[in-house]
Every structure is written in C-alpha cells, then in structure tokens.
Amino acid sequence: MRVHPLASPHPQPGQRRVLLLTDSYRPTVNGVVSSVDELRQGLLEAGHEVRVLTVGPTRRTTFDGQVYRLPSLDASHIYPHARLGRPVDGHLLADLVRWGPEVLHSHTEFVAFWWARRLAHRLSVPHVHTYHTLYADYTHYFCPHERLGRSLCASFARHTLDRTDLVIAPTEKIRRLLEGYAVRPPIEVVPTGVDLARFAPGERSPELRAALGLAPGVPVVLSLGRLATEKNLAEVVDLLARVPDPWQLLVAGDGPEAGPLQRQVSRLGLGARVRFVGAVEPARVPELYRLADVFVSASRTETQGLTFLEALATGVPVLCRDDAAVDGVVVAGRNGERYTTPEEFTRSLTRLLRDPDLRRRWSRAAVRTATGLGRDGFVAAVCSAYDRAAGRGRTTVAA
Numbered sequence: 001m002r003v004h005p006l007a008s009p010h011p012q013p014g015q016r017r018v019l020l021l022t023d024s025y026r027p028t029v030n031g032v033v034s035s036v037d038e039l040r041q042g043l044l045e046a047g048h049e050v051r052v053l054t055v056g057p058t059r060r061t062t063f064d065g066q067v068y069r070l071p072s073l074d075a076s077h078i079y080p081h082a083r084l085g086r087p088v089d090g091h092l093l094a095d096l097v098r099w100g101p102e103v104l105h106s107h108t109e110f111v112a113f114w115w116a117r118r119l120a121h122r123l124s125v126p127h128v129h130t131y132h133t134l135y136a137d138y139t140h141y142f143c144p145h146e147r148l149g150r151s152l153c154a155s156f157a158r159h160t161l162d163r164t165d166l167v168i169a170p171t172e173k174i175r176r177l178l179e180g181y182a183v184r185p186p187i188e189v190v191p192t193g194v195d196l197a198r199f200a201p202g203e204r205s206p207e208l209r210a211a212l213g214l215a216p217g218v219p220v221v222l223s224l225g226r227l228a229t230e231k232n233l234a235e236v237v238d239l240l241a242r243v244p245d246p247w248q249l250l251v252a253g254d255g256p257e258a259g260p261l262q263r264q265v266s267r268l269g270l271g272a273r274v275r276f277v278g279a280v281e282p283a284r285v286p287e288l289y290r291l292a293d294v295f296v297s298a299s300r301t302e303t304q305g306l307t308f309l310e311a312l313a314t315g316v317p318v319l320c321r322d323d324a325a326v327d328g329v330v331v332a333g334r335n336g337e338r339y340t341t342p343e344e345f346t347r348s349l350t351r352l353l354r355d356p357d358l359r360r361r362w363s364r365a366a367v368r369t370a371t372g373l374g375r376d377g378f379v380a381a382v383c384s385a386y387d388r389a390a391g392r393g394r395t396t397v398a399a
Contacts, residue, residue, distance in 0.1 A: 253280070
C-alpha cells in the first residue's frame, strides 16, 4: 500500500478528521454511495479532513490520499456486484491509527463496519452509523422464507447497531423501524441533502434529447435508478401501458432486471416509446433530469428517496408510491403525487402529461421544496450528531 503524508495533526477549532467507512463507493452508483459522496464533499467544503475506507476491485490495498480501498473477493452470489473486503490488514490499520480520525462514520453493516469498531476500540473515538438499507425488503436475495428473513434482519440490526454511539436514520420511517427492533443507542433523523448547485433547473439539451432517440414535443417520463426487483419498475411499465398518449419513457440505470424489463416492454408493444440508456455517469445525471417532465417510481424499498429529491431540486414533479420515506419531500398536489392504486397512478400521470401549466406550477414548487433540503444543512446536522456522539463516551464497548 502506498502511504501518503499525514494530514495536519492539529485541525482548526471546530474542524475534525473524519473517516467515512462503506462497503460500497464510487464507481458503483446507488443511494448509499450518493449519500456518502454528498457528505464527503460537504465536510471537505466545511474545512474538515475526510478520508474514505471502502472495498476495492482487486486483491491489493490501495490509497490515493483520499480513499483507502481494501482487497476484496467477488460476492455477487449474495447480492449483484457485491464484493467482500479483507477484514484485517495490519499495515492499513497502523496507517489509520497514525492519521488519528476523531470520528468514525460507517454507512454499511459488513466489513467496513467492523473496521470502524476496531478503530473505535483502538482510538477511543465516537462511532456513528447511518442505517441506509431496509434489509427486510431484500430477503429474496438471501432467505427463501420472508418471515424468517425479517426476523434475522431485526436481530442483525440490534447486534450491529448496539455497538455504536449514535445511529443516524435518513427518515422518520427508518427511526420507527429501528425503535421497533429495540436498538439501544440514540437514533437521530438526518435526511440526506443534495448539492443544490448541481441539481438545479437548467436548459434542456436538444442534442442529448436527439442522441437518446427521444421524440421532439412529446413529454418525457423519467425513471432513474438500479434495475432490480425491489425497485419495482415492472409496475411502472405495466401502468404506463394504460396511460394514453402523449408520453415517452426514459429508463436510466442498469441491473439484473434490465433484460426482463426490455422483454416486458416488447411484449406490451411499447418499444417505440421506451428508451433504455443503461448506467449513466454521475456527472451526466442532472442533464437527464432536465430532459424530464415527470419523474416516476414504484419502489417499495426507499429509505431516503434521494432520487426524488434530486428530481425536485431540478424542477421535475414526482409521481411515486405512497411511502413514509418521502414524507415532507413529495407533497401531493403541490410538487407531485403519491399513489396507492393503479387508477391513481393513471389519473395523476394523465393529468400531468396533458397540462403543461400544472407541470410548470409543480416544477416551481418542487424547487422550493428542495431549497430546504440542501447539502449544507445535511452536513451541519451530521456534525451536530458527531458532537452528541462524542459526549456519550460509549466507545469502550467491545469491538
């Protein structure tokens, strides 16, 4: 491993050395990665020293001055594209101890979490954890029996989170879930914010529209995210088949359901109106939002609805399933709609597609909603959580 010079041993007052730990990071694209990256960028802009510990794509440890990448093995038999990092690396542990992080903030519950525990025990510093994933909604990947899978998820959450000093829940929905699991550390709700300068209304690119094969003058319905069973895009396709013209669907993202979804589109005779563009570079994502007239999602597994917030910040009304994860974000009748039945989806989308003035009003309201959910406020709330965790003194819990 290449070891870089240590950062300043004496941060300015109010500034910290923060280590973010996650089993998933760039170039992977998902909600956890987006949340970690927003936090990292915001902490850096606020003057904190930040490094990331994550799982790399090879069998050797690397460090580029900002991101440590652990050696790993393929674990796609557990979850698509997953990798398991090395749980022990003496040289890396020594380098991290020399750097001396003052806060350990983990974002996944596997190898990266146990690195955080080991460092918390060694350095006697607070360990904060954000619980991003509703594992109970992913039991089809690891357990054939749903009830048993949900029981295992609750037990796993208690066993893991009870070792931390403070838990961050991205939404009130997650806080209630963890309280139901009888998790003992304090739980604070801190919604992930987005970079409002990056996700902002702007001119639509006619060149990009043409390159994607989108017809001029026809409203664009956008779906952006991982194409997996739990994201439930198949429901959106089925429901769109009931919606009268004019519309065209742009599907951005990749995953194990890409093939089945393409076959579904063909079977329903929608091939001329649906465009699959695959995985998109993060830098291009705002451009896709700006092409859209409506953002749609049928996901039942959202913990923070980050793509919904990105869409709203860009001025795109949202149509999604009614879910507590988007309380305070998607406000029905103001910046979008939340549906529970196929009829509600069809009626809401038809109304939006046929009424450009309504889309414009909801677009303005969407931007106003996002104004209060920016990255600066997110980072400030996380730093306040760090302060409270530091005052609890529970880092002597066994690693």
